[in-house]
C-alpha cells in the first residue's frame with residue numbers, strides 16, 4: 001500500500017505561510033503483495049509521486065488550486081525573478097562592453 005504522509009511545506013509563492021499536503025511517495029505497484037486479484041501480468045508500474053494540497057496559504061491567500069499548479073509547474077515567481085536577474089546581468093554586460101569601446 002502507498003503510504004500517505006501529511007506534511008507541512010512552505011508556500012511556493014510567499015515562502016512564509018505553511019500549507020498542509022498529503023504526500024504520497026511514488027511506489028512500484030508490482031512489489032505490493034496485493035496482486036492476487038491481478039494474476040499473471042508481470043508488468044510493474046510506478047505510480048507518480050503525488051502532492052495533494054489540503055489547504056491554501058494563510059499568509060498570501062493563494063488557493064489550493066493555485067498552489068497545486070505552482071507545485072506541478074514550478075513556482076512562477078522564482079522563474080520570473082531568475083529571468084529578470086538574467087536580463088539585468090546581460091544588460092550590465094552590454095553596458096560594460098560599450099564602455100570599453
Ligand SMILES: [Zn+2]
Pocket residue numbers: 011012013014015016017057058059060061062
Ligand atoms: Zn503564501
